[in-house]
Amino acid sequence: MAAQIPLASQSFLKCGQCSLGKLCLPLGLERQDMHRLEEIIESSAPYRENEKVYEAEQGFNRIYAVKSGMFKTLVADPQGNEHIVGFHLPGELFGLDAIYPQKYVSTAISLGTSTVCAINYRDLEDLATKLPSLQRQLMSLMSKEVHTSQSLNVDQTAEQKLAAFMLTLSSRYKQRGYSPTRFNLSMPRRDIANHLNMAAETVSRLFKRFQTEGVLAVQRNDLHITDIDKLQRLAGCAASC
Amino acid sequence: MAAQIPLASQSFLKCGQCSLGKLCLPLGLERQDMHRLEEIIESSAPYRENEKVYEAEQGFNRIYAVKSGMFKTLVADPQGNEHIVGFHLPGELFGLDAIYPQKYVSTAISLGTSTVCAINYRDLEDLATKLPSLQRQLMSLMSKEVHTSQSLNVDQTAEQKLAAFMLTLSSRYKQRGYSPTRFNLSMPRRDIANHLNMAAETVSRLFKRFQTEGVLAVQRNDLHITDIDKLQRLAGCAASC
DNA sequence: GGCTGAGATTGATGTACATCAAGGCACTCA
DNA sequence: TGAGTGCCTTGATGTACATCAATCTCAGCC
Secondary structure (H helix, E strand, O other): OOOOOOHHHHOOOOOOOOOOOOOOOOOOOOHHHHHHHHHOEEEOOOEOOOOEEEOOOOEOOEEEEEEEEEEEEEEEOOOOOEEEEEEEOOOOEEOHHHOOOOEOOOEEEEEEEEEEEEEEHHHHHHHHHHOHHHHHHHHHHHHHHHHHHHHOOOOOOHHHHHHHHHHHHHHHHHHOOOOOOEEEOOOOHHHHHHHOOOOHHHHHHHHHHHHHOOOEEEEOOEEEEOOHHHHHHHHOOOOOO | OOOOOOHHHHOOOOOOOOOOOOOOOOOOOOHHHHHHHHHOEEEOOOEOOOOEEEOOOOEOOEEEEEEEEEEEEEEEOOOOOEEEEEEEOOOOEEOHHHOOOOEOOOEEEEEEEEEEEEEEHHHHHHHHHHOHHHHHHHHHHHHHHHHHHHHOOOOOOHHHHHHHHHHHHHHHHHHOOOOOOEEEOOOOHHHHHHHOOOOHHHHHHHHHHHHHOOOEEEEOOEEEEOOHHHHHHHHOOOOOO
């Protein structure tokens, strides 16, 4: 274990000091403008494993940026089936789908111990009218979100979907300065399966297949991509190419 | 056939006169602000059936609002398989997914004869910083887009997916002042099937089943929903409830 | 250090839907 | 008017994956 900044102090870092500045909302802001953004951001105390940030149907007031850890957002249909719409890594926003209906449509839950920055949306809107580059970045992140959701809709085999999912995780970790070939699966198999619309057994069988084919090595949550080119070929390149 | 405004003159209507004002970008704008929006909008000549508005990989400069008719947007994977990501009705925007990558990621094609309003995105950004209500509406429409794409991802049977799709069309037509129970399917079965990730044969068989169950009546492109409650039950309410 | 229980794996069976193949129906153009 | 064409329909067969049902694994805990 390398030395780490304790969570408590980490969660009070301002945008200027936060290592996520190059990915997150402040991207493209001048130092001075960043300070104005900092003023409307509330840092959260750490969320514990499985703790809810907000719940579907609640009135909308804030959007969230992941500071550390990981969150999942899920929707439930009237039959009570839950579907995981996304996993959110540090520097990514969630809660954006609540802007249109003005209430949360999903429930956001922490995976492991995680922290967020909460931003009052009214304040953010006001600030965005004053800071064109903030408005631009906000629109850009929303657009990215649209694109991500759309690319999950294409018809693929279970193998392609899982390979593509591993690749998106890989590239997102890479962007954040972590190893793109070795990382932790913070979510259980069941959650991966649910997100990709397949059975947990299928995920298990595919991991085994990938392993025997020399594409990756998995032990519990420790994932190691051993042949990223082959993984890309397996994904049919629907993901990150 | 009822008397209709000829396409040519229809396409030069300003937002103030356009019947779509209550759905489209100008929603929430003051009369005066609407005029400023009108100044940056270019009305298009009608697109013919299957004509392209833009193509994937082209540099991004404009977003589009449907004025009349219908458009589809589709993405192609490297194997050349095309996937229809959405159908766009009057008052709906498309091209928003190009903002983040700054190039079009999908190809937009007219179904039948259709017209659009084209809006230079740089100009729109500039104007949005000056008109907070325009910025708000833009964000709201983007958020809606995120939500729409997400709801297509949930795991459903072919029957549920098709029922849900019919219901979304129904409610979108209703919003536009058309009958929610009788409308024209402007797209071929193949396109519906592709969009919902199923075979065209399955769409055909399901339409037949729905028909024998008294839920709807289809003749070629003329669709009549005869029991919308039952259709809603068949959809598992994943769509519009 | 042995118990417990949640998650993961592995195998056997079932099924929704795709695919393949053959018509049928409406529209066009000679 | 009749051949040609594209879309839709209908039926027969195949298959990827879900589901069901046993184990297996290992982290947490007394």
